[in-house]
Amino acid sequence: MNDLYIILTASLVACSCGLLGCFLILRKMAMVGDAISHAVLPGIVIAFLLSGSRDSLTMLLGAGLIGMLTTFLIEFLHKKARLQTDASIGVTFTWLFAIGVVLISLFAGKVDLDQDCVLYGEIAYVPLDMLLSPTGLIFGPRALYIMGAIFTLIVLFIAFGYKELLLTTFDPAFASALGISATFWHYLLMGAVSATTVASFESVGAILVVALLIGPAATAYLLTDNFLVMLVLACIAGVLVSFSGYYVAVWLDGSIAGAIAGMTGLLFALAMLFSPTHGVLFKKLRMTSNEVPAPGPTT
Amino acid sequence: MQPDITTTPALEVHDLTVAFDRKPVLWNIDLKLPAGKLIGIIGPNGAGKSTLIKTVMGLLPLSSGYVRLYDQPIDNVRGRISYVPQRESVDWDFPASVMDVVLMGRYGKLGLFRRVRQADRDVALDCLRKVGMEAYANRQISQLSGGQQQRTFLARALAQQADIYFMDEPFAGVDAATEKAIIGLLQAMTEAQKTVIVVHHDLQSVTRYFDWVIMLNTRLVACGPTETTFTQQNLQETYGGKLTLLSDVGDLIRREHFPNREGISKPAL
Amino acid sequence: MNSLIDFLSLADPNIRFVVIGSILLTASSAIVGTFTFLHKKSLVGDAIAHAVLPGICLGFILSGTKNPAYLIVGAFITGWLSLVSVEFITRRTRIKEDTAIGLVLSVFFGVGIVMLTVIQKSGNAAQSGLDHFLFGKAAALVGEDLMVFGTVAVVLLLCVFLLFKEFSLLAFDKAYAQSIGLPVRRIELVLTSLIVLAVVIGIQAVGVVLMAAILITPAAAARFWTHKVGVMVFLASVFGAFSGLAGAYISYIAPAMPTGPWIVIVISTIAFISFFLAPRRGVISRLVRQRSIRRTINNENVLKTLYQLGEESKNFLRPHAEADILHKRRYPAALLASVLHRLQRQGYVQRTGTAWQLTEEGMSRGQRVVKIHRLWELYLTTHVNIAPDHVHDDADTIEHLLTPELETELERLLNYPRVDPHQAEIPYKKPV
Numbered sequence A: 001m002n003d004l005y006i007i008l009t010a011s012l013v014a015c016s017c018g019l020l021g022c023f024l025i026l027r028k029m030a031m032v033g034d035a036i037s038h039a040v041l042p043g044i045v046i047a048f049l050l051s052g053s054r055d056s057l058t059m060l061l062g063a064g065l066i067g068m069l070t071t072f073l074i075e076f077l078h079k080k081a082r083l084q085t086d087a088s089i090g091v092t093f094t095w096l097f098a099i100g101v102v103l104i105s106l107f108a109g110k111v112d113l114d115q116d117c118v119l120y121g122e123i124a125y126v127p128l129d130m131l132l133s134p135t136g137l138i139f140g141p142r143a144l145y146i147m148g149a150i151f152t153l154i155v156l157f158i159a160f161g162y163k164e165l166l167l168t169t170f171d172p173a174f175a176s177a178l179g180i181s182a183t184f185w186h187y188l189l190m191g192a193v194s195a196t197t198v199a200s201f202e203s204v205g206a207i208l209v210v211a212l213l214i215g216p217a218a219t220a221y222l223l224t225d226n227f228l229v230m231l232v233l234a235c236i237a238g239v240l241v242s243f244s245g246y247y248v249a250v251w252l253d254g255s256i257a258g259a260i261a262g263m264t265g266l267l268f269a270l271a272m273l274f275s276p277t278h279g280v281l282f283k284k285l286r287m288t289s290n291e292v293p294a295p296g297p298t299t
Numbered sequence B: 001m002q003p004d005i006t007t008t009p010a011l012e013v014h015d016l017t018v019a020f021d022r023k024p025v026l027w028n029i030d031l032k033l034p035a036g037k038l039i040g041i042i043g044p045n046g047a048g049k050s051t052l053i054k055t056v057m058g059l060l061p062l063s064s065g066y067v068r069l070y071d072q073p074i075d076n077v078r079g080r081i082s083y084v085p086q087r088e089s090v091d092w093d094f095p096a097s098v099m100d101v102v103l104m105g106r107y108g109k110l111g112l113f114r115r116v117r118q119a120d121r122d123v124a125l126d127c128l129r130k131v132g133m134e135a136y137a138n139r140q141i142s143q144l145s146g147g148q149q150q151r152t153f154l155a156r157a158l159a160q161q162a163d164i165y166f167m168d169e170p171f172a173g174v175d176a177a178t179e180k181a182i183i184g185l186l187q188a189m190t191e192a193q194k195t196v197i198v199v200h201h202d203l204q205s206v207t208r209y210f211d212w213v214i215m216l217n218t219r220l221v222a223c224g225p226t227e228t229t230f231t232q233q234n235l236q237e238t239y240g241g242k243l244t245l246l247s248d249v250g251d252l253i254r255r256e257h258f259p260n261r262e263g264i265s266k267p268a269l
Numbered sequence C: 001m002n003s004l005i006d007f008l009s010l011a012d013p014n015i016r017f018v019v020i021g022s023i024l025l026t027a028s029s030a031i032v033g034t035f036t037f038l039h040k041k042s043l044v045g046d047a048i049a050h051a052v053l054p055g056i057c058l059g060f061i062l063s064g065t066k067n068p069a070y071l072i073v074g075a076f077i078t079g080w081l082s083l084v085s086v087e088f089i090t091r092r093t094r095i096k097e098d099t100a101i102g103l104v105l106s107v108f109f110g111v112g113i114v115m116l117t118v119i120q121k122s123g124n125a126a127q128s129g130l131d132h133f134l135f136g137k138a139a140a141l142v143g144e145d146l147m148v149f150g151t152v153a154v155v156l157l158l159c160v161f162l163l164f165k166e167f168s169l170l171a172f173d174k175a176y177a178q179s180i181g182l183p184v185r186r187i188e189l190v191l192t193s194l195i196v197l198a199v200v201i202g203i204q205a206v207g208v209v210l211m212a213a214i215l216i217t218p219a220a221a222a223r224f225w226t227h228k229v230g231v232m233v234f235l236a237s238v239f240g241a242f243s244g245l246a247g248a249y250i251s252y253i254a255p256a257m258p259t260g261p262w263i264v265i266v267i268s269t270i271a272f273i274s275f276f277l278a279p280r281r282g283v284i285s286r287l288v289r290q291r292s293i294r295r296t297i298n299n300e301n302v303l304k305t306l307y308q309l310g311e312e313s314k315n316f317l318r319p320h321a322e323a324d325i326l327h328k329r330r331y332p333a334a335l336l337a338s339v340l341h342r343l344q345r346q347g348y349v350q351r352t353g354t355a356w357q358l359t360e361e362g363m364s365r366g367q368r369v370v371k372i373h374r375l376w377e378l379y380l381t382t383h384v385n386i387a388p389d390h391v392h393d394d395a396d397t398i399e400h401l402l403t404p405e406l407e408t409e410l411e412r413l414l415n416y417p418r419v420d421p422h423q424a425e426i427p428y429k430k431p432v
Helices: A002-026 A030-051 A057-079 A085-106 A115-120 A123-128 A142-160 A162-170 A172-178 A182-221 A227-252 A256-274 A280-289 B049-056 B098-110 B118-130 B146-159 B176-191 B203-209 B232-239 B244-255 C002-009 C013-038 C042-063 C068-092 C097-121 C143-162 C164-172 C174-179 C184-206 C211-223 C229-253 C259-277 C283-313 C322-328 C333-345 C360-383 C392-398 C404-414
Strands: A130-132 A138-141 B011-020 B023-033 B038-042 B064-069 B081-084 B164-167 B195-199 B212-217 B219-225 C349-352 C355-358
Touching: A002 A030, A002 A123, A002 A138, A002 A142, A002 A162, A002 A182, A002 A227, A002 A256, A030 A057, A030 A085, A030 A182, A030 C097, A057 A085, A057 A182, A085 A115, A085 C042, A085 C211, A085 C259, A115 A182, A115 C097, A123 A138, A123 A182, A123 A256, A130 A142, A138 A142, A142 A162, A142 A182, A162 A172, A162 A182, A162 B098, A172 A182, A172 B081, A172 B098, A182 A227, A182 A256, A182 C097, A227 A256, A227 C097, A256 A280, A256 C097, B011 B049, B023 B049, B023 B064, B023 B212, B023 B244, B038 B049, B038 B176, B038 B203, B049 B064, B049 B195, B049 B212, B081 B146, B098 B118, B098 B146, B118 B146, B146 B164, B146 B176, B176 B195, B212 B232, B219 B232, B244 C360, B244 C404, C002 C013, C002 C229, C013 C042, C013 C143, C013 C164, C013 C184, C013 C211, C013 C229, C013 C259, C042 C068, C042 C097, C042 C184, C042 C211, C068 C097, C068 C143, C068 C184, C143 C164, C143 C184, C164 C174, C164 C184, C164 C229, C174 C184, C184 C211, C184 C229, C184 C259, C211 C229, C211 C259, C229 C259, C259 C283, C283 C322, C283 C333, C283 C349, C283 C355, C283 C360, C322 C333, C333 C349, C355 C360, C360 C392, C360 C404
Parallel strands: B023 B219, B038 B195, B038 B212, B081 B164, B164 B195
Antiparallel strands: A130 A138, B011 B023, B011 B064, B212 B219, C349 C355
């Protein structure tokens, strides 16, 4: 039963991250996702100190704000201080993450987080924190519920904002010309990434969040040319790596989060080599068979 | 300076100055365009042609002046305006089909949260037929040739069912057949009283293609009907070297961090 | 305070190792990082930093010791492997570089974490301290480490010194470097190897996760102060060394504190201070400059108004009441009073009773502004094709900006015209 709880939680994290990751990689913002996942740490610690608990709504909201602040800071350094984008990303997230780690050390007694947990989480402890009814009935792990809620929110977010998210990702200038604010959807998406990162943080840590944001989405991107299918495939890939990663970790007796990240890489490598549409091995074959001459104009 | 337009102009640009990093790339542009014409914007590289249409569409901030379309500010008439960006401005590896892209032209009409309906699909398919691409509706965009990509963009613009179209170099890198097809379509559109404004590079075809021309080189050289405006003298002035003094002053503004218009932006109308 | 003195006296050999070690690690990372930054490879540095973790663990598993030489070899191998992977993915698939970097970074790190946890549970007593690679621990440096890292740092510095002009040229204009026959590919290979080496030794100080900061942030900070690559490298190394020293000191007084994050906070603070304070590029200097421009504009506008009043009355030295000035041109009254007082201090106007009067200098400056205004209006109508009723606003700005050289050029270009498009006379000589 504990195995199942862990795998289910990991799968929910993976699906939430995978869905958002599809937008991130198509917007060429994978590293901004990486930056946010590191930068929310001080927000988490401060929210922890203020509220005294791990899973409050304020923490999610606060972290959402910190994530948007990170995005803003990166753009600010880029535009006002004229740093290259990649340098402004590097400067911003290392600075915020460093503050987070120092805060943890300063308040070591009060904050129930440690430095290693920040990096690779404690998903193995998920079944230890059960949600109980007043009568003592066990509903299942708390983290599972939180991730379930986050996943639902993300699915709703994408379902309702599908058109706008798609268009601002594909052609932001055209979107602005239609009166759809690319900036607004950009920040909304970053807010969603931050909230997901925070909710996933304690179970999987900063690095695994990055692996799950990028890996399943990148894998799906190599397997399809249809955006909806890509979203679905990213979720499937997420579930696959959660399962396989968990059992690899059990077999090796090592970190579950690390093993899931490793499996993300393996799955990507498989897709890269053997994808029927975009695989390295089949690409040559396809390129010769797929050259249809362009038809003349009909007008 | 330019012929008077008796009816409401489709586009009015008043004293428009646009600066990148403070250096003006468009200097005091002042023009009015009539409705129902096919209008070319020509000028050398770096003359600010794309900048002009992007600013008119509200995609770039303006340092001074104002823009009115059909005597309205842009935000009131977005539904009547269509934009075809440069082909290279998007990632054609994006996982979408031709149909998906053309349907994006309907998003402005749909509004938030509303989904694409069958009626929208019908419009999109009809637009694809007009550009000769109906057979490609389900083709992935990564598999299109340059000309087909441009036709797809054109179909997307048509799907907006707008009154005024801004096109950024629709003929760049397309084959001759596509160019001919596109220009035929644009001429048919202007006959239906649509206004089409096209950033154009090839001087040879200007007189054949356009009713009006805007000749631009950081400043407006001339704007008017092609036969009276597209003259040797205006061409000389448009392409015959930069105004070094103007460009030196522009550099000075950037270097000195000088405010445009003494730092006071005029209130937009 | 005593602890600072103890620390800086370097009396304790252990402290000596730590101080020299930290400075060496951070400064050499900063030097290599400057080129990483200039070559726009900041995030590649981040990827390498994460990717050395499995190499370190592998080095430990295979050798069974924490001997830095083995760990460095392992780290070097996986660091390189990560780069090769990023390049392969970007070249052979449609995945873009940022996605490839993020993927490789997290996957390598994940594998490293698995190895680390496996090692920790293996019960090998030698393993304790391996996790210092996560957040760095300068205070744990001993003499033996110093020998190894010192050697690597010397190699790094030597390479940068020898290839300085090649690295700079490549960062600036790769195509040109290729055209003059430089072995671009090989030079890039050397630079990448240097980045990997810098990462391998730098993580001793700040750890894997924050390594990117000591590569990039010193360079970013230095960039605000200079345009010269040489000066930039020097400044970056000074900033890096200072943060290393500060980190070592914090390690010394608070052993429970992680060194890496503190070093990063110090270097980031330096970067933010630079961002605000640096001359020319800094935010504050820009604000100061804008303030002074505003003042010049206000000064000149008042002088111009006084001059124009003089034109109307044909007597340029006649005194005018503030109300007359306000009638001619609208200002906030308080602003006008303060500008007039400033002009008085600068000797451009003098006070007669309640009225104000131009001095000789004030008159000639006002005249210059009026002249440029009218010349520019004429230039815009004749050369830029702008209607005469649309040129005024632009001239209002340009009249304060034009340098004497451009002013002469404008006069010559227009052939010293007599009147502007509105038939107002363009003043050249001193009217009395």
